[in-house]
Amino acid sequence: xxxxxxxxxxxxxxxxxxxxxxxxxxxxxxxxxxxxxxxxxxxxxxxxxxxxxxxxxxxxxxxxxxxxxxxxxxxxxxxxxxxxxxxxxxxxxxxxxxxxxxxxxxxxxxxxxxxxxxxxxxxxxxxxxxxxxxxxxxxxxxxxxxxxxxxxxxxxxxxxxxxxxxxxxxxxxxxxxxxxxxxx
Amino acid sequence: xxxxxxxxxxxxxxxxxxxxxxxxxxxxxxxxxxxxxxxxxxxxxxxxxxxxxxxxxxxxxxxxxxxxxxxxxxxxxxxxxxxxxxxxxxxxxxxxxxxxxxxxxxxxxxxxxxxxxxxxxxxxxxxxxxxxxxxxxxxxxxxxxxxxxxxxxxxxxxxxxxxxxxxxxxxxxxxxxxxxxxxxxxxxxxxxxxxxxxxxxxxxxxxxxxxxxxxxxxxxxxxxxxxxxxxxxxxxxxxxxxxxxxxxxxxxxxxxxxxxxxxxxxxxxxxxxxxxxxxxxxxxxxxxxxxxxxxxxxxxxx
Numbered sequence: 001x002x003x004x005x006x007x008x009x010x011x012x013x014x015x016x017x018x019x020x021x022x023x024x025x026x027x028x029x030x031x032x033x034x035x036x037x038x039x040x041x042x043x044x045x046x047x048x049x050x051x052x053x054x055x056x057x058x059x060x061x062x063x064x065x066x067x068x069x070x071x072x073x074x075x076x077x078x079x080x081x082x083x084x085x086x087x088x089x090x091x092x093x094x095x096x097x098x099x100x101x102x103x104x105x106x107x108x109x110x111x112x113x114x115x116x117x118x119x120x121x122x123x124x125x126x127x128x129x130x131x132x133x134x135x136x137x138x139x140x141x142x143x144x145x146x147x148x149x150x151x152x153x154x155x156x157x158x159x160x161x162x163x164x165x166x167x168x169x170x171x172x173x174x175x176x177x178x179x180x181x182x183x184x
Numbered sequence: 185x186x187x188x189x190x191x192x193x194x195x196x197x198x199x200x201x202x203x204x205x206x207x208x209x210x211x212x213x214x215x216x217x218x219x220x221x222x223x224x225x226x227x228x229x230x231x232x233x234x235x236x237x238x239x240x241x242x243x244x245x246x247x248x249x250x251x252x253x254x255x256x257x258x259x260x261x262x263x264x265x266x267x268x269x270x271x272x273x274x275x276x277x278x279x280x281x282x283x284x285x286x287x288x289x290x291x292x293x294x295x296x297x298x299x300x301x302x303x304x305x306x307x308x309x310x311x312x313x314x315x316x317x318x319x320x321x322x323x324x325x326x327x328x329x330x331x332x333x334x335x336x337x338x339x340x341x342x343x344x345x346x347x348x349x350x351x352x353x354x355x356x357x358x359x360x361x362x363x364x365x366x367x368x369x370x371x372x373x374x375x376x377x378x379x380x381x382x383x384x385x386x387x388x389x390x391x392x393x394x395x396x397x398x399x400x401x402x403x404x405x406x407x408x409x410x411x412x413x414x415x416x417x418x419x420x421x422x423x424x425x426x427x428x429x430x431x432x433x434x435x436x437x438x439x440x441x442x443x444x445x446x447x448x449x450x451x452x453x454x455x456x457x458x459x460x461x462x463x464x465x466x467x468x469x470x471x472x473x474x475x476x477x478x479x480x481x482x483x484x485x486x
Contacts, residue, residue, distance in 0.1 A: 031382045035394055063390050066398075067234045068382035069346035073356045080347070089238040101389025102235040106243065109236060113228040116201035129208045129463050134200055135223035138250075142297055143228075146250075149293045150243050159239075 004057065004091050008048070011087045017048040019077040026071035026081045032064050039064045041071050041081045044088060057092045063099035065089070093155070096162025103159050110147050113138035189317075190220035191308065192258050194251070196266035197229050198419035205463035206419060209448040210265050210310055212457045216326065217318055224262065227251050230269040233343065234386040237272075242289075248276035249290045252307070253299040261306040263313065267418035270309040271343035277303065278350045309344060311417040311447050312353060315361050320368035328456035329479055330370030336450075337374045337411035338362045339402065339425070341418040342382050356380070362447070366415060369454040376409035378402070385420040393435075399424040400432040403440050413443045413474060415450050422446065429469045443471040459484045 008014070026041040033039050038061045047053050056062055062085065071081035092098060105115055114137060118126070126134070147153060199207050211221065228247050229236075237244035252273060255262040264270045280287045281303055291301055314323075340359050348356040357380060363373035384398025403425060406414055416422055426444035433440055449462060453475065460483045464471050472484040 031384075031398060032387070032394070035397060036391075063238070064387055064394070065234075065238075066342075066382050066384060066386040067238075068342040068380075069356075070342075070380070070382075072347055086237060086241065090241050093239045098239050099390045102239050104389070105232060105235040106239050109229050109231050109247070110243075114201070115197045115229050115232055115235075117197075118201045122201060122204060125463070125466070126204045129204055129461075131204055131207060131211070132223065134195070135225045135227070138226055138228040145297055146246065146293065149296055150240075150246060152240070152243060155240055155243075 004053070004095055005051075007091055007094060008053065008087065011090075013048050013084060013087055014051065017045045017079060017084060020045045020049060020079055021077065022046060023076065025074050025076060026079075029070040029074050031068055031070065032066060036061065036064060041065075041085065044085060045079065045081060048084065048088075053088065053091070056088055057095045058097055059092075060097075060099070062088055062092060063102065093159060096158050098159050100163065103156065103163075106152075106156065110143055110152060111140075113140075113143055189218070190222065190260045191263040192224045192255055192260055193221040194224055194227065194230075194255070194262050194264045194269055196264060196269040196419065197232075198268075198423065199265050203419050203422065203466070205466040206422065206446045206448070207265060209446055209452045209457075209462050212452045212462065213314070213448045213455065214310075216455055216457075217322075221263070222258070222260070224251075224255060224258075226254055230264075230266075230272040233268055233272040233275060235389070244272070245276055245279060245286070246290050246293050248272050249280060249301040250294055250297070250299055252276065252305055253294060253301045255307075256302060256305045261308055263308045263310055265310050265419070267309065267341050267343040268420055270307065273307040274350055275347075277305075277307070309417075311344065311362065314447065314451070315365060320364045323365060323451060323454075324368040327369055327454050329454050329482075331366075331450075331454060332370055332478055333372050334370075334412055334474075334478060335372045335374050335410045336366055336413050336415050337376055337406035337409070338366065338379070339383065339406075339414055339416040339421055340380065341416060341421045342380070344417060345380075362415070362417070365447075366450070369451065371450075374406070374409055374411055376406055376411070378405055381405070383421040383424040385424045388424070395424070396428060396432055396435060399428060400436050400438075400440075403429070403432065403442055404436075404438065407440055407442055411442060413445055413471075415445050415447055417447045425469075427468045442469065443467070443474045444469055445471060453479065458482065 024042045065085045069082050231247050345356045354361045366373040384395040388395045475484045
């Protein structure tokens with residue numbers, strides 16, 4: 001946790017959240033919060049102000065942010081709430097907690113350079129539509145080189161280990177929801 | 185805009201891998217205005233400004249800066265066909281400009297790979313270029329087929345306009361610039377509530393049901409305010425509204441039947457590009473019935 005606190009400090013999060021007076025405009029405009037009471041950007045900021053982010057970092061709900069940036073636009077104190085959420089996600093990932101779908105995206109990109117790759121059928125359709133051939137993308141040796149420069153394998157390994165622990169522990173989603181509502 | 189403007193084209197992963205018809209319509213429109221595209225060799229995913237950045241910002245920023253560095257080797261600016269890619273590139277440029285130590289770190293990695301990022305490349309979003317550099321008047325002057333008063337809902341999506349202090353384009357809560365284009369092409373651009381509500385696409389892999397619910401709410405609002413079609417400018421939003429529309433109808437029990445058109449498809453049809461050349465059969469939600477109704481003399485590509 002000390003490492004994480006250091007990370008958040010490096011990101012200057014306490015300072016970036018400092019002007020928050022908890023008016024809740026961010027939560028009021030949040031399209032996810034409308035449906036999910038366990039997703040509340042105001043509480044994410046509150047936890048930073050209280051220097052208590054343990055719960056958020058372990059919690060699945062932070063990954064529900066769609067990054068619509070409504071909170072960022074509407075904050076009367078010009079706090080970039082969605083940017084804070086990005087940093088919290090990064091911190092959670094360093095702590096081994098990330099949504100599996102997002103980790104998969106990382107693996108796909110570092111493997112092929114792209115989130116999605118055209119199938120033979122799509123390449124045929126491109127031809128039928130008279131579209132030019134797609135340019136060559138990044139090569140795998142360059143991707144591997146970049147991954148090692150970014151300590152990417154190590155980051156993914158942390159996620160894999162923790163993911164295995166969490167699924168072995170059957171972390172209960174409803175249970176964590178209750179925990180969250182108590183924070184409020 | 186010079187008649188011979190040219191760009192390197194950054195299609196983005198979704199258009200490359202799944203939605204070639206959207207690229208087709210973009211090329212058809214830009215061709216009409218003498219705009220040339222060349223390919224961008226050696227690029228990677230932008231990458232995704234939400235999933236990839238969320239897990240590790242450094243990976244996201246480095247890959248983005250690498251793409252920008254490659255594009256910067258060309259003498260022409262880069263155009264994106266996707267609001268996600270546009271968001272990644274503009275946001276990455278912003279972060280690299282405001283933080284020298286981040287820039288140095290990224291450039292150290294890039295240097296080892298033979299690149300260098302320097303600020304200053306112009307990245308263009310196709311819709312922004314159409315609005316700002318082509319404009320409603322010029323589109324109207326080239327129109328051969330009016331949309332005949334069709335009520336259309338515009339979906340701007342989140343990342344085209346926000347963060348507004350970076351994008352600096354249209355009002356991030358109540359934008360109006362795209363509506364002016366649609367009106368110039370004979371459509372009725374509808375006013376409907378919650379125009380900036382998110383399509384829900386970024387959480388498709390995290391909570392598919394909630395993601396679908398969000399998309400459904402948006403389409404339901406458009407439909408109940410009289411929309412007969414939706415015009416949008418982002419392939420992620422397109423996948424939500426077009427590809428998943430049938431799933432929404434099944435799950436939530438309301439028939440929507442709302443054709444989803446990319447802005448460039450909408451423009452191409454008004455400029456007389458033959459519908460049969462646009463690959464409209466690749467839409468999962470039928471568009472061809474609508475096109476037959478509005479342009480009965482045309483072959484809709486059945």
